Amino acid sequence: xxKIDINKERCKGCLLCISVCPxxxxxxxxxxxKRGLNFVEFQDTGSCVGCSLCAVxxxxxxxxxxx
Amino acid sequence: MNKVYSRPKALKDVSTHYCPGCxxxxxxxxxxxxxxxxxxxxRVIAVAPVGCAVIxxxxxxxxxxxxxxxxxxxxxTAIKRVRPExxxxxxxxxxxxxxxxxxETIHAANRGENLTVIFINNAxxxxxGGQMAPTTLIGQKTAxxxxxRDAQLQGYPLKVSELxxxxxxxxxxxxxxxxxxxxxxKTKQAIKEAFQNQMNGLGFSLVEILSPCPTYWGLSPLKxxxxxxxxxxxxxxxxxxx
Numbered sequence: 620x621x622k623i624d625i626n627k628e629r630c631k632g633c634l635l636c637i638s639v640c641p642x643x644x645x646x647x648x649x650x651x652x653k654r655g656l657n658f659v660e661f662q663d664t665g666s667c668v669g670c671s672l673c674a675v676x677x678x679x680x681x682x683x684x685x686x
Numbered sequence: 687m688n689k690v691y692s693r694p695k696a697l698k699d700v701s702t703h704y705c706p707g708c709x710x711x712x713x714x715x716x717x718x719x720x721x722x723x724x725x726x727x728x729r730v731i732a733v734a735p736v737g738c739a740v741i742x743x744x745x746x747x748x749x750x751x752x753x754x755x756x757x758x759x760x761x762x763t764a765i766k767r768v769r770p771e772x773x774x775x776x777x778x779x780x781x782x783x784x785x786x787x788x789x790e791t792i793h794a795a796n797r798g799e800n801l802t803v804i805f806i807n808n809a810x811x812x813x814x815g816g817q818m819a820p821t822t823l824i825g826q827k828t829a830x831x832x833x834x835r836d837a838q839l840q841g842y843p844l845k846v847s848e849l850x851x852x853x854x855x856x857x858x859x860x861x862x863x864x865x866x867x868x869x870x871x872k873t874k875q876a877i878k879e880a881f882q883n884q885m886n887g888l889g890f891s892l893v894e895i896l897s898p899c900p901t902y903w904g905l906s907p908l909k910x911x912x913x914x915x916x917x918x919x920x921x922x923x924x925x926x927x928x
């Protein structure tokens with residue numbers, strides 16, 4: 620069982636994390652953050668393996684991984 | 687649950703000014719991770735360039751100096767010679783290192799200064815508004831080459847790593863990219879090796895990183911990574927150059 624924590628105010632919505640998630644657990648939010656950008660949300664379906672690919676590719680270091 | 691991945695201590699807990707999908711943020715983090723892993727935060731001194739990364743010193747939690755445009759390696763030479771116990775690296779883009787700073791770059795490399803250079807190649811000038819850089823590809827459209835770079839008019843993409851590899855003072859040159867997670871991890875390994883070379887007194891080490899600039903390539907962040915893989919890395923082949 621693993622999970623990630625996305626700092627939505629730091630997220631710039633580049634969506635690179637969505638492209639690398641092997642379990643397709645990340646989704647672009649319909650909401651905006653304070654910068655006015657659609658941030659990325661983690662949909663916890665229980666299948667996150669904590670592979671950290673999303674955190675490695677994130678240019679803004681806004682993902683923390685827990686395992 | 688244990689935290690298995692989080693912000694390295696050498697990276698300040700602040701937001702960067704970079705555009706969405708910019709490679710600078712990734713490389714800043716990789717350098718911070720390497721500095722933490724080698725436990726050299728108290729010894730390392732960065733020299734920031736002029737370019738998009740001009741305020742890199744606001745993001746790293748270790749000592750940094752700023753240099754005049756292109757002169758990062760001259761400043762780094764001075765710091766390293768006065769304080770040989772420090773670990774000095776420059777962080778430069780293609781405009782800083784390969785255009786205005788070509789002179790300083792070639793001579794620092796030729797002197798075999800025991801320095802580490804992180805060279806960000808995104809084939810365009812970012813800070814000034816997307817003009818042609820020496821590394822811009824033939825046919826690539828920029829603000830100053832609206833019809834694409836023409837070799838007859840603007841010459842050919844400058845391959846700095848291959849140029850420097852001929853110099854006897856240079857010990858290590860590796861070209862990597864940020865096109866995938868695997869390549870990002872390889873980049874981190876290369877940065878680590880370049881730092882370790884300096885710690886072991888081996889001499890001049892340079893890591894050239896092909897980095898995305900979605901804004902001035904006119905592509906989405908994901909398409910920019912594909913463009914590195916399909917186009918940019920064909921002109922600038924990846925791997926160990928020296």
